[in-house]
Amino acid sequence: MIAVSQLTKSFGPRQALAGVDVRVAPGECVVLCGPNGAGKTTLLRILATLARPTSGTVRIAGLDPAKAGADVRQRIGFLSHRTLLYDDLTAEQNLAFYARMYAIPEPQARIDELLERVGLTARRHDLVRTFSRGMQQRLAVARAVLHRPAVVLLDEPYTGLDPLAADTLTALLADLTGEGCTLLLTSHNLQSDVTLNRRVVVLNRGRIVYDAPHTDASTFPALYRELVGGGAVSGQQSAFSRQPSAISNEHPASSIQLPGFLRHVWAIVGKDLAAELHTREIFSAMFVFAVLAMLIFSFALDLRGALAQAAAPGVLWATIAFAGTLGLSRSMAREQQTGGIEGLLLAPVDRAALFFGKALGNLALMLAVEVVLIPLAMVMFDVPLLRGGVLLTALLGTVGYAAVGTLLAAIAVNTRAREVMLPILLLPLLTPLLIAAVKATGALLDGAAWAEIGGWGQILVVYNLLIIAVALLTFGYVIEE
Amino acid sequence: MRKKGLVNGVLAGLSILMFLVAFGMVFFYAPREATMGEVQRIFYFHVATAWVGFFGFFITFLGGAVYLATNDRRWDILAFSSAEIGLVFITMTLVTGMLWAKPAWGTYWTWEPRLTISAVQWLLYVAYIMLRGSVLSPEREARFAAVYGIAAFVTVPLSWFAIRWWRTIHPQIVSGEGMALTAKMTTTLLFSLATFTLMYVTLLRQRIQLEKTKDQLATLRLQHEQAGHSDL
Numbered sequence: 001m002i003a004v005s006q007l008t009k010s011f012g013p014r015q016a017l018a019g020v021d022v023r024v025a026p027g028e029c030v031v032l033c034g035p036n037g038a039g040k041t042t043l044l045r046i047l048a049t050l051a052r053p054t055s056g057t058v059r060i061a062g063l064d065p066a067k068a069g070a071d072v073r074q075r076i077g078f079l080s081h082r083t084l085l086y087d088d089l090t091a092e093q094n095l096a097f098y099a100r101m102y103a104i105p106e107p108q109a110r111i112d113e114l115l116e117r118v119g120l121t122a123r124r125h126d127l128v129r130t131f132s133r134g135m136q137q138r139l140a141v142a143r144a145v146l147h148r149p150a151v152v153l154l155d156e157p158y159t160g161l162d163p164l165a166a167d168t169l170t171a172l173l174a175d176l177t178g179e180g181c182t183l184l185l186t187s188h189n190l191q192s193d194v195t196l197n198r199r200v201v202v203l204n205r206g207r208i209v210y211d212a213p214h215t216d217a218s219t220f221p222a223l224y225r226e227l228v229g230g231g232a233v234s235g236q237q238s239a240f241s242r243q244p245s246a247i248s249n250e251h252p253a254s255s256i257q258l259p260g261f262l263r264h265v266w267a268i269v270g271k272d273l274a275a276e277l278h279t280r281e282i283f284s285a286m287f288v289f290a291v292l293a294m295l296i297f298s299f300a301l302d303l304r305g306a307l308a309q310a311a312a313p314g315v316l317w318a319t320i321a322f323a324g325t326l327g328l329s330r331s332m333a334r335e336q337q338t339g340g341i342e343g344l345l346l347a348p349v350d351r352a353a354l355f356f357g358k359a360l361g362n363l364a365l366m367l368a369v370e371v372v373l374i375p376l377a378m379v380m381f382d383v384p385l386l387r388g389g390v391l392l393t394a395l396l397g398t399v400g401y402a403a404v405g406t407l408l409a410a411i412a413v414n415t416r417a418r419e420v421m422l423p424i425l426l427l428p429l430l431t432p433l434l435i436a437a438v439k440a441t442g443a444l445l446d447g448a449a450w451a452e453i454g455g456w457g458q459i460l461v462v463y464n465l466l467i468i469a470v471a472l473l474t475f476g477y478v479i480e481e
Numbered sequence: 482m483r484k485k486g487l488v489n490g491v492l493a494g495l496s497i498l499m500f501l502v503a504f505g506m507v508f509f510y511a512p513r514e515a516t517m518g519e520v521q522r523i524f525y526f527h528v529a530t531a532w533v534g535f536f537g538f539f540i541t542f543l544g545g546a547v548y549l550a551t552n553d554r555r556w557d558i559l560a561f562s563s564a565e566i567g568l569v570f571i572t573m574t575l576v577t578g579m580l581w582a583k584p585a586w587g588t589y590w591t592w593e594p595r596l597t598i599s600a601v602q603w604l605l606y607v608a609y610i611m612l613r614g615s616v617l618s619p620e621r622e623a624r625f626a627a628v629y630g631i632a633a634f635v636t637v638p639l640s641w642f643a644i645r646w647w648r649t650i651h652p653q654i655v656s657g658e659g660m661a662l663t664a665k666m667t668t669t670l671l672f673s674l675a676t677f678t679l680m681y682v683t684l685l686r687q688r689i690q691l692e693k694t695k696d697q698l699a700t701l702r703l704q705h706e707q708a709g710h711s712d713l
Contacts, residue, residue, distance in 0.1 A: 012619035013700040052552075205707075407632065411625045415615035424611060428604040429632060432639035439646075455646050463639055470635055474628040477549055481621070 001026040001151055001182040002047060007056035008206075009042050016042040018206035019056070026150075029173075029183040031214070034203035035228045040186040041081070043203070044153045047184070048078040050345055051481045060151060070348040074102065077149035078346050079157050082339030083140040087129035088275035091120055091139050094128060095146060100267035101347035102147035103260065114142040117175075119168060127278060134165035141172055143343070145181075152176060154185035204228045264349045268357025273364060275334065282330045286369045290323040291376060298380040312381040313441035317397065317434055319373060321427070324366050324401050329422045331362055332409035341410075341479055351476035355406065359471070362409075363402035370394055389450040390441055396460040397437035400467055404429055407471040410478045436460045485690065492683040499676040503669075511669040520584045525669055527577040529677035530570045531599065537567025537681060538606065542634035545627030554696070557623040560630055561613060562688035566681060568606045574599050594644040601640050605633040 002024040009017040017039045024030050032040050045051040046058060049065045049072055058065055065072045085094050092111060099107035115121045118138035128136060137160060145152060157173075158166050177183060202210035202224060209227045214220050276282055297315040301308075335341050335358070344354050374394065378385040405426060412422040440456035450457065507525045514521035544560030547553070578596055579589040590596065609629055616622035662670065 013696065013703045404632070407628070411612070411629065414621060414625070415612065416617065417611075417615050421612070421615060424608045425629060428601055428608060429636050431601045432636055432643040435640075435643040439643075455642070459639055459643055463636070466635055466639070467632065470628075470632050474549065474631065477624045478628055481618075 001028070001061055002184065003057075003059040004043075004047070005057045007043070007046065007058065008054045009039070009046060009051065010054045016206055017046075017053070017056075020203070020206070020208055022201060022208060022211070024182055024184055026182055027177070027180045028199065029177050029185075030199045030201055032184060032186045032201050032203060033188070033224065034186075037205075038203040038228070039206040040203055041155055044078070044155050044184070044186065045481065047151075048076055048153050048346060049073055050078070050342060070350070073346055073348040074147070075150045076346070077144040077147065077152040079140055079144040079152070079154040080339055080342055081155055081159070082342065083128075083136045084143060084339045084343035084346070085128045085136060085140060086271065086275055086334075086340055087337070088127060088278045088334070089271065090125050090127055091115065091131070092124040093271075093274055094139065095143060097267060097271045098143055098146055098343070098347065101264060101344070101349055103263070104147055110146065114146060117172060118142045133160040134162050137161055138165060138168060141169060145172075145176065149181070151182045151184070154183065156186055156188070158187065202227050261350060261353050264347075264353040265357045265360065268344070268354065269360045269364065272331070272358070272361030276365065282327050282334075283365055283368060285330065286323045286327040286365065287372060289326055290319050290369050290373045293319040293322060294373065294376050294380060303381070308381045309383050309445055310442070312377060312383045312385070313438045313445065315381070316374070316377045316385070316441065317438050319377075320366070320370065320394075320398070321401070321430060321434060322423075323369055323373075324398075324405060325423045325426060327365050327369070328362055328402075328405040328409040328426075329412065329419070331358070331365070332406075332413040333418070336413045345479060351479070352472050354479065355471055355475040358410075359402050359406040362406050363398060366398050366402055367395075370398065383445055385441075385445070387444060389444040389448075389453070392450060393437055393440045393444065393457075393460065396457075396464060397433060400433045400460065400464040401430065403464065403471055404433075404467045407467075407475060407478065410475070432459055433463050436463070485686075489683070489686055489690075492679070492686065496676070496680045496683045499672075499679055503673045503676040506669045506672055511666050512663060514666075517585055520581060523577050523581045525673040526677075527574060527581060528670060529673040530573040530577065531595075532674055533677045533681045534567045534571035534574055534599075534602065536678070537563045537570060537685075538602065538630075538634060538637075540685075541567065541606075541609070541630045545630035548623060548627045549631075554623070557627065558689050558692045559685075560627060562685055562692060564606050564609050564626075564630065566684050566688060568603065568610065570677070570681070571599055571603050571606070575603060594641070597644045598637070598641050601644075602637060605637075609633065 002022070004020055004022045007017050007020040008015065020039070020043060022030075032043065034040050042051065046053050047060065047065075049069050052066070060072045061075055063072050063075075086097070089097065092115070095111045095114065096107060099111060104110055112121070115124050118141060120135060120139055120142070123131070123135065128139065131139065137157070141154075141157070144154070154173075157169055161169060173183060173185075198214060200210065200212065200214040200220075201208055204227060210223075294315070297319070301311055301315070303311050335344075374385050374391075377383070405422075408425045408429070409422055412418055412425055415421045436456045436459035440453045440460065443453045443456065444450070503525070507522050511522065511525065513519060540563035541560045544556045544563060548556035548560060575596070578599065582591065582596070583589050586593075609626060612629055613622055613626050616625055
């Protein structure tokens with residue numbers, strides 16, 4: 001089921017994996033042990049298609065993740081260090097979102113079944129942010145196995161669980177094994193039932209130093225300390241004790257069809273808007289900031305007549321630009337906080353759908369703010385902004401802004417100075433868009449028809465096409481590890 | 482290694498020599514411009530640094546695109562090195578432009594298209610350099626920078642059109658009818674362009690080697706750390 005050969009992974013000069021060879025048979029349960037920094041998580045993340053190997057080969061059910069990523073992701077369930085759940089959605093909404101991403105048939109029945117199995121039926125309508133660590137972990141397990149994966153990868157699944165929650169998880173893992181699911185989990189607990197009587201693979205400094213069944217709880221900890229403290233020990237041959245899995249590998253082909261693509265885009269937009277409806281934090285921040293900026297500009301400039309008409313486009317677009325920066329930054333940070341991006345990456349979804357979904361969600365929020373902002377600018381500057389041409393300019397400008405902003409917010413959220421990095425990256429790139437939008441709005445306020453503003457409209461259209469093309473080509477590189 | 486050092490030495494020597502010749506041509510060979518007088522001579526450095534800056538950013542774009550396609554660190558080093566050098570030259574363009582603008586237009590700065598596009602480029606590549614220093618993972622740093630370098634480069638032509646349509650008072654050196662320069666002026670300009678291009682190549686080679694040396698040092702440090710751990 002899992003075949004890894006001569007796998008290496010380097011982060012700059014640091015080699016996390018240094019030639020790993022491991023095979024896991026269908027239906028087998030293997031425990032991966034090793035000290036911190038041994039490469040366990042890196043190995044799991046490569047198998048989960050979240051990271052690319054530097055060299056070597058990986059096969060999941062005979063498929064190469066590099067060539068058939070979506071097919072592999074359909075077969076894999078991954079429980080990360082992070083829950084990959086959205087705090088601002090309910091337990092049921094989280095599972096429903098992932099059910100749409102994996103195109104699960106009869107999702108409600110599956111969601112009901114899993115909530116029952118992890119003991120969260122009574123809390124199904126509660127926001128995840130109100131859950132304890134143990135409850136979040138149980139829901140995360142339900143998310144990981146929601147689409148009935150043939151392979152489940154679990155990274156330290158018992159971390160932070162109380163004994164009761166640990167028992168629930170152990171029972172769930174036993175059920176999965178009983179159903180023929182292939183399990184690969186990492187653990188630090190050498191004396192627990194998790195490792196006992198299972199095949200244990202010990203990683204140290206990116207190499208496998210032990211690979212054999214663990215049968216003696218009294219001697220294994222001492223052996224382990226010797227292994228990880230004293231360098232490489234000849235690995236023993238692994239025993240493939242289980243028979244091939246009863247789970248079918250014949251998942252539906254996940255080549256990107258337009259209906260599937262649109263379904264994924266819509267699911268992401270719906271998820272973002274549902275989370276926003278629960279908190280209203282992004283819209284509120286953008287709205288209040290935009291109103292404040294407009295009032296301050298109006299008060300400071302205090303213009304009337306032709307001067308007000310000349311200044312209004314610049315003030316309007318400066319306000320949209322600053323308010324948009326605020327919202328984009330928060331939108332991507334929300335995705336990052338609980339590892340939502342990883343959750344999206346794990347799903348068999350085209351990266352372009354992820355980009356469109358996020359960009360459309362951001363666009364919807366920005367347009368919602370503009371619905372209030374444009375009439376406010378009209379009142380404060382006494383200019384007729386509610387015209388077809390002006391609204392079309394606002395739409396085109398906001399589309400381009402949301403597109404480039406989504407791409408750059410995904411970059412900025414992964415930087416050290418994430419709070420200040422987005423405007424630094426974004427505003428210089430917006431130069432042509434802002435100039436064209438301001439000039440087009442000004443010309444339209446002067447009485448020109450849309451057809452008469454010439455090059456400004458063309459710049460807006462070309463900018464949007466160009467930046468969307470760049471974003472579609474590069475978004476995958478930005479969000480993947 | 483010794484051969485590389487020799488090539489670098491020759492390139493550096495040639496760059497200095499050509500710069501001295503260009504300096505002489507600007508002040509003693511090129512004629513005095515009738516309208517602007519002596520101050521116009523800054524034009525030969527201004528245009529040459531602008532060319533190298535733009536070319537440097539094109540190489541950054543190219544290096545970034547190839548890096549994304551190949552995941553080969555050498556292309557990332559090329560892109561990063563070229564961006565740094567391009568930024569230095571665009572800074573020189575801005576400074577020489579402002580020095581030229583004061584006597585010519587009566588002000589150090591005006592929102593004129595070429596000045597504006599240079600300022601926008603300066604901001605873009607300052608952001609590029611800041612981004613590179615702000616990402617913890619080296620692999621991510623390279624990918625993010627490549628994506629930003631591509632996005633930055635493809636929006637520059639649009640910025641140029643937008644700004645030019647917006648307002649212009651900048652002199653048109655090259656137009657549809659050819660260059661508005663005398664033969665000696667053209668020769669001096671072309672020699673300056675060649676000189677600054679050679680300086681770019683020289684600096685680029687040095688910067689690439691410096692980055693490779695940093696990589697080697699990081700590897701050695703890591704090996705040393707690991708050896709230290711195993712001793713414990």
